[in-house]
Amino acid sequence: MISVTGGRVTLTDRRTRRSRPVDLAPYLLSAHPVTQERYARITGERPSGVRGDRLPVEGVSWWDAVRYCNALSRHEGLAPAYRVDEAAEHITWDGSADGYRLPTEAEWEHACRAGTTGPRYGDLDDIAWYRGNSGERVHSVGGRRPNPWGLHDMLGNVWEWCWDLYDPEVYGAYRVLRGGGWFDEHWSCRASVRRRSHPSLRIDDTGFRVARSVPG
Template identity: 45%
Template sequence: MLKRYSSLLFALFFIAPVSQAQVRSSIELVLVKGGSFLMGSPGSEPERGLDEVQHRVRVSDFLMARNEVTQKEYRDLMGNNPSEFLGDDLPVENVTWFDAVRYCNALSLRDRLTPAYAFRDDKSGDFTVTWDRSADGYRLPTEAEWEYACRAGSTGPFNTGDTITDAEANCYNHYGYNNTSDRIVGGYRRSTTAVRSFRANGWGLFDMHGNVAEWCWDWYGEYGTAGRTDPAGADAGSFRVNRGGGWNDFPKHIRSAYRSPMAPDEGMYSIGIRVVRNR
């Protein structure tokens, strides 16, 4: 049973033209144009997981924050900072999934948008979170949206290609991806780094690999093989999904297709938040 947890305007960057009136926002957003892609990983991908069954998915247009939520952004809005590694420009971490959805709602109210989430108590003292998919407020990405945006049109293990280096992402890259020896090939920073410290992917999004993993909306569950449009994960479950891996993860755990389940009432110093909105 889940325990109850209570835990202006910057320039907008777009992949394609959208009027400012359509995307009123206090944070920098990228318009991710929808399309169809193969979600998951092929059987030939080194170090893949069995839960990454490849299947075709179609995603609608959406807006995604260009970077992970910083500690300053979180503290200024929520009045606290749960992070292990402190710094205004470092990503907030140690946040639970419930913290993340509450942050989304608070950000929506600040920007005079309709909150995407509703919280409902039940008789056992737990509560459920429902998502109004028509709301224009901030929310967490679905797994499909997250992977589509991370890939930015790429099809390999990483949006950088078949491998990734410590100059391209903050992760535990001491031995590199698919390394078959003990040869040291990369570094290990042992903490988060300021957002936007590494080159953005092809669609202008920073730190989609490493630094902190990012909470998604979805319950963790099997994909199946049927093609779908705008899937939102399993109907119920015990764990929510986070994506992208963190500063302390091996390269195989920051791949575009890698899925990590975690209880929604738990946080970790390598898990943070990136928000999205409907277009």
């Protein structure tokens, strides 16, 4: 886990042409997406279509990611961040819990930018696996240069689930995806790009990384 300093990030939605500043407290974020080995160790499952311990787990839904966060918290003796009623499709985030959780969209973009102001934190071929260099396949985590805060694969390789609803008035329960993936063109691998998906869907270019709140 990497310690991320707090700060302010401005989120922009190109579809609605709206921007909003978000102030963030310090938090912890995993240095790379959750790997297949780590996911299997905690859940006993290997859902990915292409197998490899150091490959990011993919083919996981948003609900799968939430369940993993709670399972990992219990495994490490931490208080689970989420109270889940999947039958009712209801979830509550306990902000006082010290367990693992998904990053918010604002936390994700703040960490991705790592103090930089451009669309990317470096040359895309150096920092990301995308359609131009991936051979149209997923790659092991940590294989590209990290951003200035030591975070790998914030762009490219797999899209990452975030906590937030995408636009509940228009898309209902759909959740936010960030970062771009191994099959995406260069324009999708930018710090500000947003994608959406239903929380129950499992997609072969979508994974996640975990965060933790820092006690105040």
